[in-house]
Amino acid sequence: MANKREFKKYVNAVCESIINDMMTAYYHVEEVDKTAVEAAVADILMATENAILKSGIKFDKTASAFDTEFAYHNAKRNFFKSLYRKINKEFSNNVNAAIKKFNAAIPASIKDANKANA
Numbered sequence: 001m002a003n004k005r006e007f008k009k010y011v012n013a014v015c016e017s018i019i020n021d022m023m024t025a026y027y028h029v030e031e032v033d034k035t036a037v038e039a040a041v042a043d044i045l046m047a048t049e050n051a052i053l054k055s056g057i058k059f060d061k062t063a064s065a066f067d068t069e070f071a072y073h074n075a076k077r078n079f080f081k082s083l084y085r086k087i088n089k090e091f092s093n094n095v096n097a098a099i100k101k102f103n104a105a106i107p108a109s110i111k112d113a114n115k116a117n118a
Helices: 004-028 034-054 069-105 108-117
Strands: none
Touching (some): 004 034, 004 069, 034 069
């Protein structure tokens, strides 16, 4: 991600899309396990909140802690790069787990019908 604002927009957009699909199934598929869908939606919301909160972490050193200005900027850039990689990986893992939980809530007859239509 280029910066924190874009990362937050990305996280919100992904979660809004996934939750929209989950809620569509929740209200329009009669045989869906509603408690499992509710749990999956809660997991998605929790993943979103965790990613946004963790993206607010600040670099804890100042330029005076480094020998040169270049070393400071390099360390700061590397810190944020590794931070956002870690947050994005954790976010993706949590979202994938919630999607698996949601897919388990969909009845087999609906899954077979979707495969036949695809």
